[in-house]
Amino acid sequence: MDCKTAQKMIDLYIKKQLNTKEMEAFLAHIKDCGECREELEIYFTVYMALQKLDEERDVSFNIQKLLQDNLAASKRKVHRLKIIRIFNFALVLWAEIVLVMVILTQIQAWNAGGYNDTYMYRIVYEREAEPASEEAERESEKMERESVETENRNGKENSTDRRA
Numbered sequence: 201m202d203c204k205t206a207q208k209m210i211d212l213y214i215k216k217q218l219n220t221k222e223m224e225a226f227l228a229h230i231k232d233c234g235e236c237r238e239e240l241e242i243y244f245t246v247y248m249a250l251q252k253l254d255e256e257r258d259v260s261f262n263i264q265k266l267l268q269d270n271l272a273a274s275k276r277k278v279h280r281l282k283i284i285r286i287f288n289f290a291l292v293l294w295a296e297i298v299l300v301m302v303i304l305t306q307i308q309a310w311n312a313g314g315y316n317d318t319y320m321y322r323i324v325y326e327r328e329a330e331p332a333s334e335e336a337e338r339e340s341e342k343m344e345r346e347s348v349e350t351e352n353r354n355g356k357e358n359s360t361d362r363r364a
């Protein structure tokens with residue numbers, strides 16, 4: 201954001217008429233730009249002075265502190281809204297993924313004439329069954345073979361021992 205845009209926003213900022221995006225950009229500029237910050241201080245002082253004059257006469261107040269509080273509150277608000285926005289985005293994304301999976305599953309089910317051949321069905325119900333069938337069988341076969349081999353070797357060793 202350039203200084204001209206920022207200075208146009210000062211009035212809107214003080215009157216709380218900026219939307220979150222504008223406020224975020226404005227705060228970022230004010231943080232780094234001394235000139236615009238000074239401008240904001242002047243506007244803020246005048247605005248607060250006029251308001252305070254309306255409310256109560258000769259009251260002394262710390263403009264610097266008021267502006268600091270005001271900026272901190274705005275920053276918190278922007279931060280909070282940003283988190284809400286990210287959370288909403290994640291929620292919408294999740295909902296869309298679920299929706300797409302539901303639609304794909306439905307289409308597959310229509311084409312296959314049942315749910316048993318859909319990806320979702322296989323993912324949910326057949327993932328646990330898979331390793332038990334093939335891999336475990338292969339594993340037990342291998343173990344059996346090995347144990348037979350060890351037995352044979354032991355037997356041979358025993359016989360040579362006896363011969364010696």
Ligand SMILES: [Zn+2]
Pocket residue numbers: 202203204206229233234235236237
């Ligand atoms: Zn500036």
